[in-house]
Amino acid sequence: MASSDFARQLAGYGLTTADILYRLPDHPSILQEYIWQEYDLAPSFPELKRFLTFWQRSLEGKLFRVIVSHHGLIGPADLRAISGEFRLQ
Secondary structure: OOOHHHHHHOOOEEEEEEEEEOOOOOOOOEEEEEEEEEEOOOOOHHHHHHHHHHHHHHHOOOOOEEEEEEEEEOOHHHOOOOOOOOOOO
């Protein structure tokens, strides 16, 4: 059985990294960095949007900047059908 991450990659999801810069609640002039990484679907990025909505609703640090990087790890050319199977026992 394939892992859920592998199945998501086959469905078009790719590794997404968000570099989130936010203001400290007690010292708004100071910025702090947070790195978020998850498999997400470009270009709509539903997982990242869900996380940022949670952040704005539940956390006190105001977002200053979000930079998103995305790369599909497995594409159609990377997956090929095979004609046989070998099992080691």
